[in-house]
Amino acid sequence: MTTELSSASVAEAAERRAKLFSNCRHADVVVAMTPENVFYLTGYWSMGTDTDRLRKLAAVATREAVLLVAPAADLGPALEIFTATADVFPFGVFHFEVELLPEGDRVRKPAPDFHVALLQALDELAFPRARVLLDTGIDDTISSRLAALRPQYRLENGAVAFNRSRSTKLGPEIDRLDHAASVAELSIREGLAIVRAGVSEWEIAGAITSGIVRRGGVPGFIVVTSGPRSALADAYPSHRRLQPGDILRLDIGCRVDGYWADTARTAVLGEPSRSARELYQMTSAGATTLLEQIAVGMTAGRAYTIALEAVRASGLPTYRRHHCGHGIGLEPHEFPTLSPESTTRLESGMVLCVETPFYQLNGQGMMVEDTVVLGDNGTRLLTSLDRQLCMLDI
Template sequence: MTALTEARKTRLTTALGDAPFDAFLAASPANVDQATGYRSVSGQLFRQHQMAALVTDSGTTLVCPVADSGPAIDAGLHGDDLVCFGRFYFESVDPAAAPTKLVDQHDDVVQAIRTAVQRRLRPGQRIGVDVDGLHGLWPAVQAALPDGIETVDASSWATTVRAVKTSGEIELLAKAAALAEDGIERALAQAKPGVTEQELATEVSHAMVAGGGSPRFVVVTSGERSALADAAPSARQLRHGDLLRFDVGCVVDGYWSDVGRTAVIGEPSAEQTRRYDAILAGEQAQLDWVRPGVSAREMFDVAVRTVEVAGLAPYRRQHCGHGIGSDVYEPPIISPSFDTPLESGMTFCFETPYYQLGWGGMMVEDTVVITDSGYELLTHSDRSLRVVPA
């Protein structure tokens, strides 16, 4: 078990000791990882993949497909702490090895969850359930639970527990951010008229992989296409005067990056400069304002107000940032909907994008960790409107 896995389990079980329930049923991939230290490759590939983890003060049980049992044991879990479902065959030189015996024990995840609960809880106890992670399975799971087991929705509780990061988590977030920035810098070094968005996206991806990251989204758009937010890179060739927008992220050991930068092919026009200066001022205002106790809604208001005062009005946004960690978007979101006060140790992406169809788009997005005195940037590359010689 790694130090990071141990620290996250300790954080979760400590929070469980103060919670109004006796056990926590994790279901989303991020929450299962937090509870067990196991990340399923299949879970990243197949939408229908299902897992869960039941956490109690006496231990944790992983509920998973039989195909995950071998990798889960390799990751440090004990065979006795697995409840498996489905059919998959591991052969073994040791006939008593756990994975060879777990096939066909349960038809589906609902039955397996029931067994895990029966093993660890008794009537009268209460489970906090990751209802959001179960998606449409929650009614079936609730109906299958043993008699006398109470339940409460603990989805928000789980995200709150994860919100304040450990030092190990912050190190991984910083590494993921550095790989995203390195990819952007390598792409900028290759950018010139005639080069395509796809070619630049390849440079970004190569840098991420070479550094040990797994690319998750590589948005490289140019010219009028730069206004298309999350569009895939195309075969469009760069031209003199184009805006070139990057919004890229990768995963390192389960932790995400999300970094945005903007460049111009050749010297920027006065309008490009004016608009970018306004959105950069909005992001900088967030950095200047942030400290523990400030609400996410206040951070949103500061960003929008500053962009408009700086000369880009109206500036309409649904959010100006989001938490980031083992999910790319974690609460609280920097939006009018979240009055959540920020805490030291929380990690965020602050961003102030602008998209105008028919003209172009631009953005600046950085990763920060909230500290007792304000913030620390986990991104370090040039945040200005970059000029690519043409």
């Protein structure tokens, strides 16, 4: 990570913390324990959490300061974000040579385990009767342990506060989402460029993945399914080789600088059949109509209805779907979800993925998914790939 990116990460994290506290004025301290919320408060992402979701990590923050609680192995990478090792409370065993650390920094002795390190960080920033918001809620094991060991703090469920704060994006966050969408789309173009009869799904996935990595992204879900497999939602690629007339469904997600892209497109190898062409027009009509009508102040449930009814009116009266879109940010699926029961009002600054896919098992599947930013003066698409059914040379 470059010095410029580190500085940007620190500044953006400070802006996000200020936003969170402005929405939770009664809170004195917030504690984050999910990787996404730790990043939200600190600007630091631990690679270890990508391979081990049970890996313990936390951020403890006030309006003025933030501390990182992390495995001792994170101390080195964390110094790319934090200006002093005194801001990091390590735990466990990992050996870095102290001489390599910046002069004058107070190197903390690693605590024996996560819980001890978390208590140390909390005690440094909190005070008796402080209101402490926990993003894991107040019923989990960690919260119960904190309540027993530190009864002087008033622990409260902060999960909703984090979700609400993250649901609307600040300018730098939208810029990062825009960049992530561009990385995904450029990589999708590279994948489509190698498609010919005889090319396997894995080969196409490899081209897309390579493009994501070369552009600084971390591949997330790389759904490349063809022919009868095109109807398999969220499925890994296979060694199936494409044949003339096959439908090719791509649903690509990646993370760039902490923020996600989620983009889907459908192609056909050669000339599509009349039924495939008509089916694509009918299903994509839902997403297209919603992108035209979605606006600030609309409920998420109303957005769902607009998309669903558009598909049905286009010629699929029995079309069903559990949701027609979702928020995106530090996670590929964030609050709110565009579902039939949601009464959540859409707000300026929300970034949403809009989709109306179709999955017919033992038949065919197709989808188009785009990302849109809501604003008081209208909407802006972050995705720009052609939304028509893509016809590829055999």
